[in-house]
Amino acid sequence: MIRFQRLVKRFGTRTILKGLSFEIQEGEILFVLGTSGTGKSVLLKNIVGLLRPDEGEIWIDGQEVSRLSEEQYFPIRKKCGMVFQHPALFDSLTVFENVAFGLRKHYRLPEDEIRTRVRECLALVNLTGIEQKMPAEISYGMQKRVSLARTVAVEPRILLFDEPTTGLDPVTTNAVNQLIFDLSRKLKTTSIVVSHDMHCALAIADRIIVLDQGQIVAQGTPEELKACEVPLVKDFLSEALEAGLEEGKI
Ligand SMILES: Nc1ncnc2c1ncn2[C@@H]1O[C@H](COP(=O)(O)OP(=O)(O)O)[C@@H](O)[C@H]1O
Ligand SMILES: [Mg+2]
Secondary structure, three states: OEEEEEEEEEEOOEEEEEEEEEEEOOOOEEEEEEOOOOOHHHHHHHHOOOOOOOEEEEEEOOEEOOOOOHHHHHHHHHHEEEEOOOOOOOOOOOHHHHHHHHHHHHOOOOHHHHHHHHHHHHHHOOOOOOOOOOHHHOOHHHHHHHHHHHHHHOOOOEEEEEOOOOOOOHHHHHHHHHHHHHHHHHHOOEEEEEEOOHHHHHHHOOEEEEEEOOEEEEEEOHHHHHOOOOHHHHHHHHHHHHHHHHHOOO
16 A cells, blocks of 8 residues: 655765665554664655655555645645654643644534544543643643544544654553554554664564665564564664563563
């Protein structure tokens, strides 16, 4: 359903993505792992059209999108829900209005339907009874869940997560991971999670791709990756093992 073919992205004389080719099946959760500065966020931005590749192709639902005009890109962007590292809620709006924001902007729905949809989305992320609270009144972990609810409210077919658990404590990290898994399965979305956390990837990914300096150095199912001999992957795996030991999980 999403396919990259020899994708190249340069900034000036620096080549960031060096000819990436891979695909993501419908309904799959794909983790893209890599050290920081390797081009993970650039990759996500190429999907939503915030950046355009210099070479290669991006196919989404059978359509090559990389050379579409801004206007032609609009329906593609509407299929994608992007969840950023920081919740970035509107401080002056209640939780309810934050989740309702996209619905009000893109759909003409009667008020009672908006109310129902907002409640459903908050329930999906296990939040009830906080609709009238302001973002500053709830914890960071809750804000993160509200931002997830806001993204799924407009029913994207594709969910893109940029480092969703970076900077969170282990308990909240597990909760957000579980949520990504449950939401993706329940809503049957195709999900790409950019991360440097192998522990999370092993727990919820269908497939994992490991990027190093703009190239794919390993890919496979969690089981396949566990047996991988690539040095960077082995580093990630030993970090994952430590994280698991800390939580008493492995
Ligand atoms: N708009 C931009 N203009 C110039 N360089 C950029 C731009 N966006 C990202 N880069 C560079 O591309 C590289 C990869 O960035 P990024 O995708 O954000 O890394 P990460 O894997 O940590 O998400 C970095 O060296 C970054 O400085
Ligand atoms: Mg990034």
